[in-house]
Amino acid sequence: MRHEHRRHLAYEVQRLSQHGQSQRQIAHALGIARRTVRGLLKDLKARREQGESAPDREIPPRTPRPSKLDDFEQEMRHWLEEDRKLTAVRCHEKLLEKGFEGGYTIVRERLREIRREVTPPVPATTPVTVAPGQRGEFDWSPYTIGEKLKVQLFHAALRWSRASSLDGETDTRQTTTFRCVREALEEWGGVRRTRSGRR
Numbered sequence: 001m002r003h004e005h006r007r008h009l010a011y012e013v014q015r016l017s018q019h020g021q022s023q024r025q026i027a028h029a030l031g032i033a034r035r036t037v038r039g040l041l042k043d044l045k046a047r048r049e050q051g052e053s054a055p056d057r058e059i060p061p062r063t064p065r066p067s068k069l070d071d072f073e074q075e076m077r078h079w080l081e082e083d084r085k086l087t088a089v090r091c092h093e094k095l096l097e098k099g100f101e102g103g104y105t106i107v108r109e110r111l112r113e114i115r116r117e118v119t120p121p122v123p124a125t126t127p128v129t130v131a132p133g134q135r136g137e138f139d140w141s142p143y144t145i146g147e148k149l150k151v152q153l154f155h156a157a158l159r160w161s162r163a164s165s166l167d168g169e170t171d172t173r174q175t176t177t178f179r180c181v182r183e184a185l186e187e188w189g190g191v192r193r194t195r196s197g198r199r
Contacts (some may be wrong), residue, residue: 013040029116047091068102069110077114135159140172156184
């Protein structure tokens, strides 16, 4: 990461942190890893407490100039919370009515940043809803008992009722898996429905 880019990123992280954003929200808004946010905040705290190192003092920090939008950011957040479909064009019009004298591009970029902060991230997966008897799942999980004994825990569950079946084995071979699935079905008293509706 180049020196100037890191300084600018540190400024943005500090600004969002001062607005009460969590490390997770900051990482999502800036498109960086949470550990990067944590590291930058740690560096900023150390500089405040101990002062910058000699090389850093020799190179004067290049602090970004205040933006014309800084005084209007809270209003932009409020507008976006009221209307999640607020466009940059409409936001620029509303800002002009409030006395803002800047251009459209800077409004579009700042609105994009704020939208990332106030909009919850989309779940990576969408939950699957199924009818009774239509779907089941199973998985293996390795465990070590004591210092040497390694076992595999078989866990099967039905999607609709959440009924589950557990079994401990020493391997995950195909024959072992089929046997565990059969025993789980016998425990539940049936099998899932086929596409034809027969059991």
